[in-house]
Amino acid sequence: xxxxxxxxxxxxxxxxxxxxxxxxxxxxxxxxxxxxxxxxxxxxxxxxxxxxxxxxxxxxxxxxxxxxxxxxxxxxxxxxxxxxxxxxxxxxxxxxxxxxxxxxxxxxxxxxxxxxxxxxxxxxxxxxxxxxxxxxxxxxxxxxxxxxxxxxxxxxxxxxxxxxxxxxxxxxxxxxxxxxxxxxxxxxxxxxxxxxxxxxxxxxxxxxxxxxxxxxxxxxxxxxxxxxxxxxxxxxxxxxxxxxxx
Amino acid sequence: xxxxxxxxxxxxxxxxxxxxxxxxxxxxxxxxxxxxxxxxxxxxxxxxxxxxxxxxxxxxxxxxxxxxxxxxxxxxxxxxxxxxxxxxxxxxxxxxxxxxxxxxxxxxxxxxxxxxxxxxxxxxxxxxxxxxxxxxxxxxxxxxxxxxxxxxxxxxxxxxxxxxxxxxxxxxxxxxxxxxxxxxxxxxxxxxxxxxxxxxxxxxxxxxxxxxxxxxxxxxxxxxxxxxxxxxxxxxxxxxxxxxxxxxxxxxxxxxxxxxxxxxxxxxxxxxxxxxxxxxxxxxxxxxxxxxxxxxxxxxxxxxxx
Ligand SMILES: Nc1ncnc2c1ncn2[C@@H]1O[C@H](COP(=O)(O)OP(=O)(O)OP(=O)(O)O)[C@@H](O)[C@H]1O
Ligand SMILES: [Mg+2]
Numbered sequence: 276x277x278x279x280x281x282x283x284x285x286x287x288x289x290x291x292x293x294x295x296x297x298x299x300x301x302x303x304x305x306x307x308x309x310x311x312x313x314x315x316x317x318x319x320x321x322x323x324x325x326x327x328x329x330x331x332x333x334x335x336x337x338x339x340x341x342x343x344x345x346x347x348x349x350x351x352x353x354x355x356x357x358x359x360x361x362x363x364x365x366x367x368x369x370x371x372x373x374x375x376x377x378x379x380x381x382x383x384x385x386x387x388x389x390x391x392x393x394x395x396x397x398x399x400x401x402x403x404x405x406x407x408x409x410x411x412x413x414x415x416x417x418x419x420x421x422x423x424x425x426x427x428x429x430x431x432x433x434x435x436x437x438x439x440x441x442x443x444x445x446x447x448x449x450x451x452x453x454x455x456x457x458x459x460x461x462x463x464x465x466x467x468x469x470x471x472x473x474x475x476x477x478x479x480x481x482x483x484x485x486x487x488x489x490x491x492x493x494x495x496x497x498x499x500x501x502x503x504x505x506x507x508x509x510x511x512x513x514x515x516x517x518x519x520x521x
Numbered sequence: 522x523x524x525x526x527x528x529x530x531x532x533x534x535x536x537x538x539x540x541x542x543x544x545x546x547x548x549x550x551x552x553x554x555x556x557x558x559x560x561x562x563x564x565x566x567x568x569x570x571x572x573x574x575x576x577x578x579x580x581x582x583x584x585x586x587x588x589x590x591x592x593x594x595x596x597x598x599x600x601x602x603x604x605x606x607x608x609x610x611x612x613x614x615x616x617x618x619x620x621x622x623x624x625x626x627x628x629x630x631x632x633x634x635x636x637x638x639x640x641x642x643x644x645x646x647x648x649x650x651x652x653x654x655x656x657x658x659x660x661x662x663x664x665x666x667x668x669x670x671x672x673x674x675x676x677x678x679x680x681x682x683x684x685x686x687x688x689x690x691x692x693x694x695x696x697x698x699x700x701x702x703x704x705x706x707x708x709x710x711x712x713x714x715x716x717x718x719x720x721x722x723x724x725x726x727x728x729x730x731x732x733x734x735x736x737x738x739x740x741x742x743x744x745x746x747x748x749x750x751x752x753x754x755x756x757x758x759x760x761x762x763x764x765x766x767x768x769x770x771x772x773x774x775x776x777x778x779x780x781x782x783x784x785x786x787x788x789x790x791x792x793x794x795x796x797x798x799x800x801x802x803x804x805x806x807x808x809x810x811x812x813x814x815x816x817x818x819x820x821x822x823x824x825x826x827x
Contacts, residue, residue: 330734352739360736370731387737389526435736 276439276470277306277329282338284324284494298324299335300494306472308438311465313481314474315505316491322474325491326443329472330364331355343438360388363432363440363469367447369424371416377427378403378412384434402430406460422453429460439470446477454480478505530741534748537721544717545753548813551713552757553764555706556809560765560801562699568789569695580654582678584664585644590672592645598672599647608660609650619643644674711816714753718746718820729825743821750817751810758809762802769794 282302285295298321306312314322327333328340331347340348342362350358371380378399385395403409406426416424425445432440442461446454458480465471475481481488481504488503489496498506538545586595596613603611614622623636623643636643651657657678663669664676722729732742767773769791794801 332733356733356736356738358736359734364734370727370734372728372731383731384735386529387732387735387741389523389738391525431735 276308276310276343277472278339278341279304279325280339280341282328282335282340284321284328284333284335297494299328301338302491302494302496303338304489304496304499306470308470309465309468311462311471311484311486312473313484313486313488313503313505314472314491315476315481315488316497318476320491321494322491323443324494326364326441326472326474329439329441330362331358356388360435361437361439363429363435363437365425365428365432365440365442365445367444369416369428371424371427371431373416375415376412377408377414377416377419380416380427381431381434384431388435398434402434405433405464406430420453421449422456425449425453425457426460429457429464433464433469437469439472440464441472441474443474444476445473446475446480451479455483458484481505526741530744531748533741533745535752537745537749538752541717541721541749544721545749548710548714548717548753549757549760551706551710552754552809552813553760555703555710555812556758556761556805557764557768558699558706559703559808560761560805561768562696562703564765564769564790564793564801565786566696566699568786568793569691571793572786572789580650580657580678582649582651582657582660582676583646584649584673585646585675585677586672587674588644590645594672595645595647602647602649602660605660607651607653607656609652611650612648614646614648616641616643616645619645707812710812714750714813714816715820718750718817719824722746722820722824739825743825746817746821746825747814750813754810754813755806757813758805761809762805765801766794 279302282299283297284299285297288294288296300321302321302325314325316322324333328335328348329342331350334348338348339346342358347358372383375383381399381402382395385398390398400409400412403412406429408423408426408430411419411423416427419427425448429440429442429445440461445461446457449457454477461471461473462484473480485502487499487501488505490498490503490506592615599611599613602608617638620636620638620641620643624633626633649657649660651660661676661678664673729742769787772787
């Protein structure tokens with residue numbers, strides 16, 4: 276499903292012109308269809324960079340990024356929107372439109388991707404039911420709890436029935452109870468066949484999932500276990516990971 | 522883009538105009554002022570050009586003869602003058618014709634009754650049209666020479682010419698100041714609309730980011746801004762047309778120093794406005810919509826990163 280082949284990505288440093296920060300350093304990995312993979316690592320390890328590469332928000336400096344056998348680093352600009360409909364994404368800060376209702380936030384994603392009104396009428400309630408927000412359709416995002424906001428974001432990400440769902444710190448702003456709720460929702464979505472990549476700092480989440488864990492540090496994959504736990508080889512990283520936002 | 526998407530883009534654009542409240546109003550106001558200035562000056566230029574053309578055609582040289590000159594002599598002079606290459610036509614106005622013209626004049630009956638066919642003091646004359654009205658002076662000099670002194674009572678042409686010259690000169694300077702003003706306001710509206718679009722785009726960075734993440738096409742992100750601009754241009758053009766009409770209707774031109782030449786042209790300008798209403802409307806709408814869409818597309822191209 277997803278293949279990274281010697282992917283390297285660096286950013287220009289605005290504060291030091293001419294210098295670059297190496298965010299991903301020769302990363303190779305494969306994720307099969309239907310997997311639920313946790314991506315862990317200390318702050319600045321390169322998790323979000325990997326997420327941005329996968330949603331074609333950034334391009335690698337070198338290497339290949341294959342998703343469903345297509346090299347997405349070579350997508351033409353006009354192909355990007357269609358690719359992004361195949362890959363759902365959610366973030367720590369939800370990215371909801373505050374002036375649209377819960378239902379409108381989902382409908383908006385369909386409207387701007389040329390869906391028919393019939394399609395919109397059918398899919399919006401289905402997505403709300405999927406994430407357990409069927410009775411909140413007319414509410415505005417600021418009337419929702421953090422967990423409900425993230426569920427709305429997940430509903431929106433799933434609206435095009437993507438084959439891959441990527442979550443970058445989805446529980447970063449949530450309390451432990453709500454975190455469990457979101458993780459269970461992601462597991463449920465995964466069981467229906469969607470490949471899930473979950474970038475997180477949260478040790479409890481990773482340990483409870485008992486699924487594959489890929490650890491990155493300084494832009495490199497430092498461990499990759501099929502049934503992993505949240506443990507990092509370098510001790511300073513383990514300390515740094517506690518309580519740090521993205 | 523499908524028809525459905527086009528409908529949505531239009532809806533988003535219209536919603537944006539309302540959402541931006543004061544920004545939209547400010548842009549509409551500058552566009553209205555810009556188009557209004559262009560409209561008034563353009564109409565005035567056209568009318569002045571039309572008027573001078575009309576007057577040029579009417580320019581002639583009248584040579585009045587003393588009553589004791591035999592008609593054959595006048596007709597001989599007429600033939601001689603008509604043979605000149607720079608003369609377009611020469612008309613002989615007999616006493617009878619002069620009387621008719623007198624009767625057609627819009628003066629009081631009392632003045633008209635001063636002249637009767639029996640007691641007709643009106644002189645006979647030759648009315649000369651030149652191909653180039655500027656040559657009338659040279660022709661007039663001919664009749665001021667000694668050989669005609671006994672025959673010619675009076676030569677008249679000068680008054681018209683000076684009016685024409687000053688009209689043409691004023692028209693030119695009015696048009697120049699009109700273009701300068703229009704250019705200043707075009708620049709102002711560009712600065713305003715460009716910056717307005719920029720600020721709106723930056724303030725909607727969040728929304729644009731979401732649109733990108735959910736797989737929206739570039740058109741969907743950009744086109745509503747252009748629709749928004751088109752609406753502003755459209756409304757501005759309509760308001761400008763209304764303003765131009767009121768300006769002409771209530772003859773506000775006379776009160777405007779730069780436009781004081783328009784004082785005696787006001788009825789002509791209103792008449793021109795009505796008889797060319799369709800053209801004026803189309804040109805104003807095209808200019809309004811075209812310029813606002815262009816202005817905001819420059820900003821959209823620069824600031825909508827996708
Ligand atoms: N847009 C950017 N411009 C410059 N440097 C960047 C940019 N984004 C990330 N970086 C740098 O790249 C490295 C990797 O960042 P990234 O955001 O991928 O880390 P992360 O693992 O997601 O961290 P966190 O856990 O804090 O979210 C860091 O050193 C960061 O400073
Ligand atoms: Mg991150």
